[in-house]
Amino acid sequence: MITEDNKERIDSLISKMRAGNQRATGRLLTLVENNLDAAAYIIKKIYEFTGNAYIIGITGAPGSGKSSLINTMIEKFVDAGKRVGIVAVDPTSPFSGGALLGDRIRMKRNFSINDVFIRSMANRGQLGGLARATKDLVKVLDAAQNDIILIETVGVGQSEVEIFKSAHTTVVIVIPGLGDEIQAIKAGIMEITDIFVVNKMDFAGADQKVAELESMLDLNEKYEVSNPDHSLIVTRTQGWRPPIIKTNAITGKNIDKFISLIEKHKKYLIENNQMENKLKIKYRSEVLEILKFRMTQNIEALIYKNPEINQYIDKIIAKEKDPYSISEEILLKFIHMG
Known part of the structure; x- marks a missing residue:
């Protein structure tokens, strides 16, 4: 139970967060992650302020260059005048050192503390589940007036699938030469992927990796079952074939094209009335959870x-x-x- 004194403190933190106080945002995130009663109270209070951020889920095996790609994405978004929030649900991530951007975070350049907010989560048993905690952290960052929220995960387990129900666009990063990686994609995440990125495009086998993914997409489309009632089953955007783009996160090659694909997917969702479908899947799942x-x-x-x-x-x-x-x-x- 939340005492009246604690409610007053939380209300004060919410007011400060809405005014741009990053420290207050961090304290609210800690409460949401570690105290389920506090999480419920906070979400009830801030819910009216959510729904404005665009949420991008990104997953990829360790060594796929995922963090380098995210670094570059952050630069592009900030240069475009966007505020970016990141939830790193990845024990291998260089972001996992702390909640606020600082010298502990490996970045290509220094950003204003008001431009970027990073929150890491250990992949451990959360109160109410890892997916629940992640979704609530995203809501707090949304209410904190971030324009873009990136959810970084590793692997393709059930937790990742549940987490990505909150994302508008889901990106899977692969690299040439990892045969097991394709098997892992087959195991669970193909159905929710909106964009595939073949990173480290200068490595041998990049074109072969693209061909493998195209074949998987062809096979998946052949046996795909439509989901007209928008049930709890997660499916990627209806009518959207996930594009595959080769990138080099270190040199920045094709990063602008990758960002354009995210924008193209967002436009597709809006123009084809798919946003409501996403929300139905998201909130049915969340209420059930x-x-x-x-x-x-x-x-x-x-x-x-x-x-x-x-x-x-x-x-x-x-x-x-x-x-x-x-x-x-x-x-x-x-x-x-x-």
Whole structure:
């Protein structure tokens, strides 16, 4: 529970954040990440200020040049007059040293502290789940009046898929020569990718990597199942074939073209009324995620506070009942008590 004093402190932090105070933003992010009750209170308070930032999800294996590409993207966005927020959900990221931009962050040049805000998250068990925490951090950065928010992750696990439900545009970075990388893409993220980047284009095998991705896209389109009801299944933008672009993040080769592809995808979403579809998928998933966590919390509290739990367990050990039957009994009891 949040005390009235804490509510007043949070309200004050929100006012300061809205006025551009980066330190207040950092404190709110810490509360959102580590205290679920505080997170719920903060999101309720700031929600009316969200929905203005454009959110880009970026993933790629370690060594793919992802951080270098993000560095260059930040430069381009800042040069265009944009404020940029970054949530780094990647233990290998050079951004994972702290919340505020500083000398701990490997950047090509110094930005104004008001231009860029970086928040790292350790890929650990978060209160309410990693995806929940990430989505809430994004909302805070959105309410803090950032124009662009980048979500950086590594891997293609379920957490990444859940996180990218919050993104308007999802980018997957690959490099030549990693055969396992293509298998990993097949395993889960092909369906949500909006743009593929073949980075380190000067490496041997870059054209072959493009050809492999094109073949995968052809195969995926052949067997793709439409999702007209916009259910909880994540699909990439309907009618959009993910473009593949070769880049060199170090030299800046084709970075402008890559940024243009992001803008093209944004324009496509708007012109084809896909933004609403994205929002439906995003918020159905988010509500379900919160409900599941809250229900789990309540059931755990009921079980651990109930002295009868040991009797239930003893019945399982004695083979009088199986775990499924006991679970059904507990669930029915929980429903009746609710």
